[in-house]
Amino acid sequence: MTSVPLPPLSAALAQYRPSAAATLRFRTPSSAPGVSASSSTRARRFSVIASAREMPWPHVLTVAGSDSSAGAGIQADIKACAALGAYCSSVITAVTAQNTVGVQGIHAVPEKFVGEQLRSVLSDMSVDVVKTGMLPSAGVVKVLCESLRKFPVKALVVDPVMVSTSGDTLSGPSTLATYRDELFSMADIVTPNVKEASKLLGDVSLHTISDMCNAAESIYKLGPKYVLVKGGDMPDSSDAIDVLFDGKEFTELRGLRIKTRNTHGTGCTLASCIAAELAKGATMLHAVQAAKKFVESALYHSKDLVIGNGPQGPFDHHFELKSPSYKMGSLQKFNPDDLFLYAVTDSGMNKKWGRSIKDAVKAAIEGGATIVQLREKDAETREFLEAAKACVEICKSSGVPLLINDRVDVALACDADGVHVGQSDMPAWEVRRLLGPGKIIGVSCKTPAQAEQAWKDGADYIGCGGVFPTTTKANNPTLGFEGLRTVCLASKLPVVAIGGINAGNAGSVMELGLPNLKGVAVVSALFDRERVAAETRNLRSILMKNAYSRS
Numbered sequence: 327m328t329s330v331p332l333p334p335l336s337a338a339l340a341q342y343r344p345s346a347a348a349t350l351r352f353r354t355p356s357s358a359p360g361v362s363a364s365s366s367t368r369a370r371r372f373s374v375i376a377s378a379r380e381m382p383w384p385h386v387l388t389v390a391g392s393d394s395s396a397g398a399g400i401q402a403d404i405k406a407c408a409a410l411g412a413y414c415s416s417v418i419t420a421v422t423a424q425n426t427v428g429v430q431g432i433h434a435v436p437e438k439f440v441g442e443q444l445r446s447v448l449s450d451m452s453v454d455v456v457k458t459g460m461l462p463s464a465g466v467v468k469v470l471c472e473s474l475r476k477f478p479v480k481a482l483v484v485d486p487v488m489v490s491t492s493g494d495t496l497s498g499p500s501t502l503a504t505y506r507d508e509l510f511s512m513a514d515i516v517t518p519n520v521k522e523a524s525k526l527l528g529d530v531s532l533h534t535i536s537d538m539c540n541a542a543e544s545i546y547k548l549g550p551k552y553v554l555v556k557g558g559d560m561p562d563s564s565d566a567i568d569v570l571f572d573g574k575e576f577t578e579l580r581g582l583r584i585k586t587r588n589t590h591g592t593g594c595t596l597a598s599c600i601a602a603e604l605a606k607g608a609t610m611l612h613a614v615q616a617a618k619k620f621v622e623s624a625l626y627h628s629k630d631l632v633i634g635n636g637p638q639g640p641f642d643h644h645f646e647l648k649s650p651s652y653k654m655g656s657l658q659k660f661n662p663d664d665l666f667l668y669a670v671t672d673s674g675m676n677k678k679w680g681r682s683i684k685d686a687v688k689a690a691i692e693g694g695a696t697i698v699q700l701r702e703k704d705a706e707t708r709e710f711l712e713a714a715k716a717c718v719e720i721c722k723s724s725g726v727p728l729l730i731n732d733r734v735d736v737a738l739a740c741d742a743d744g745v746h747v748g749q750s751d752m753p754a755w756e757v758r759r760l761l762g763p764g765k766i767i768g769v770s771c772k773t774p775a776q777a778e779q780a781w782k783d784g785a786d787y788i789g790c791g792g793v794f795p796t797t798t799k800a801n802n803p804t805l806g807f808e809g810l811r812t813v814c815l816a817s818k819l820p821v822v823a824i825g826g827i828n829a830g831n832a833g834s835v836m837e838l839g840l841p842n843l844k845g846v847a848v849v850s851a852l853f854d855r856e857r858v859a860a861e862t863r864n865l866r867s868i869l870m871k872n873a874y875s876r877s
C-alpha cells in the first residue's frame with residue numbers, strides 16, 4: 327500500500343484558487359477597421375459577454391438534502407465549492423430540520439420535482455461534475471440515474487449518505503439496492519464513511535485499515551472507478567486515515583486528526599471538494615488529496631468555534647478569509663515565486679568574513695533575496711536559536727520567508743516559516759506532522775523517485791542539485807543540466823536549482839526554460855564574498871533580465 331500524507335496547506339490552497347479557466351477575463355476586442363466609435367463600444371460589450379461565455383466557471387451540481395443548521399448537506403456543498411473556486415448549483419432532494427444535536431425531521435421533496443430541478447439545471451447550464459449527498463429514496467436515485475443518462479457530465483461523485491455524523495438515518499435501507507445496482511456503476515468515485523461502507527456490504531464490521539481496504543475492494547466490484555472509504559469515525563486512531571482504491575492500488579491518505587467537536591458536515595464537504603477539484607481538471611488522486619487537506623485545515627482553524635449547544639458543531643469553510651495572509655492580499659503561505667533568489671547561509675563563511683548570521687541575512691534581504699534558509703551545520707543550539715529568532719524578525723518585517731535547514735526543533739522554537747530537509751534528514755511527512763499544515767517544507771532531491779516521494783510526503787518545493795560542482799557540500803555528485811531537467815520534468819512541485827550557482831552561470835540555468843524551475847539557491851556566491859548585499863543585487867539583476875527576456 328502506498329501511504330500518502332497530505333500536501334501542505336499552501337499547496338492545497340494553491341489549488342483552491344480559481345484556476346485560470348475559472349477566472350473571468352475580459353479580452354479587449356479588436357475592432358475591424360472602419361468601425362465607428364459607437365459600434366466599437368457595442369462590439370466591446372458583446373465581446374465581453376462572448377469571452378465570458380468562452381471562459382466557463384468550473385461547475386459542480388450538488389444533488390443533496392438541505393441542512394437547516396447549514397453545517398452539512400446542500401449548504402456545506404455550496405460553501406465548499408465556493409471556497410475552492412467552483413460554481414455550485416443545487417438540486418434539493420429533502421429538507422431536514424437539523425441542528426447541532428441531531429436530525430429532528432425530514433421532509434422529502436417529491437421524486438418528480440427532484441427530476442424537474444435536475445432537468446432545469448442540466449438542460450441549461452454546463453455542469454462539469456455532479457456530486458450526490460442525501461438521496462432519501464430509491465425513487466430519487468432512479469430519477470437521478472435517468473437524468474444523468476440524458477445529460478451526461480464529466481464526472482460523478484457519489485457520497486452515499488445514509489447516516490449523519492450524529493447517527494441519524496438520512497436514507498433508509500430501501501435505497502441500498504438502487505445505489506448498488508444503478509448509481510455506483512455510473513460513479514467516478516464513491517465515498518462511504520465506515521458505517522456506510524459496512525451497510526453497503528451487509529453490516530460487515532470495520533475496525534482496522536485492513537478492513538477498510540477490504541471494504542473498498544468489495545465496493546469497487548459494484549462498478550465505480552474509485553472508492554474512498556473515510557475513516558473520520560474510526561475509533562482509537564490518532565490520525566484521520568482514509569483509504570482510496572482504484573481497482574489496482576490502495577492509497578492510504580493520512581491526515582492530522584483535529585481534536586474538535588466541529589465535525590458536522592465533514593463528509594459532505596470532502597465529497598464537494600473532490601467534485602470541485604475534478605471540475606477544475608485535477609486527477610482523482612490530486613482531487614482527493616486537496617479535498618482532505620481542505621477538511622483538515624478547515625477543522626484546524628475552526629476547532630474552538632462554538633455554534634449551537636449540541637455535541638456536533640459546524641466548521642468554517644471560509645477560514646482563509648480570516649487569515650492575516652489573506653488580509654495582506656495573499657491566500658497562500660507559500661508562493662513558489664519566492665524561490666526566485668534563494669539565499670542559503672553558511673556558518674563557516676560567516677565566521678570567515680566576521681559576520682553574524684543576522685547581518686548576513688539582513689544584507690541578503692537588502693540585496694533582494696526572495697527567501698532565506700539558515701543552514702548552520704556547526705552552530706551550538708542555544709546560539710543558533712537566538713540568531714534564528716532575530717532572523718525571523720528581520721524576515722517578517724521584509725515579507726521574506728525564513729526556513730531552517732534540518733532543525734525542526736529550532737524552526738518550531740523560533741516560529742520560522744518552514745524547514746528544508748535533505749534525504750538523510752527527518753522524512754518530510756514526519757516534518758509535516760510536527761510543523762502542521764501551514765508551514766513551508768522543502769526537500770533536496772536528485773532523482774525523479776525522490777521528487778515523487780517529496781510530493782507524496784507533502785513538501786511544498788524541491789531543491790535540485792548540485793547543478794555544477796560545489797565546494798559547499800562534500801561528496802555531492804554533480805547532476806548537470808540533464809539531471810536537473812530530468813528531475814524538473816518529473817516533479818509535480820516547484821523546483822529551485824542549487825549547487826555551484828553564481829552570477830556567471832545563473833542565467834544559463836534559468837535559460838533551460840523549465841516551467842517549474844522557479845529560481846536558484848546560492849551559498850558561496852553570496853556569502854563567501856565581502857559585500858553580500860551587492861553580490862545579491864547583482865545576481866538578482868541577472869535573474870530579472872533572464873526572466874524578462876523569457877516573458
Ligand SMILES: Nc1ncnc2c1ncn2[C@@H]1O[C@H](COP(=O)(O)OP(=O)(O)O)[C@@H](O)[C@H]1O
Nearest residue numbers: 519556557558559566582583584592593596621
Ligand atoms: N477530527 C478530524 N480531524 C481531521 N480529519 C477528519 C476528522 N474527522 C473527519 N475527518 C476527515 O473528514 C473526512 C470525512 O470523513 P468522515 O467524517 O469519516 O465522513 P462522514 O462525515 O461522511 O461521516 C475524511 O477525510 C476524514 O478523514
Ligand SMILES: Cc1ncc(COP(=O)(O)O)c(N)n1
Nearest residue numbers: 391398399490491591593594
Ligand atoms: C441534509 C444532510 N445531508 C448530509 C448529512 C451528513 O453529514 P456529515 O457530512 O456530517 O456526514 C447531514 N447531516 N444532513
Ligand SMILES: [Mg+2]
Nearest residue numbers: 491558592593
Ligand atoms: Mg463526519
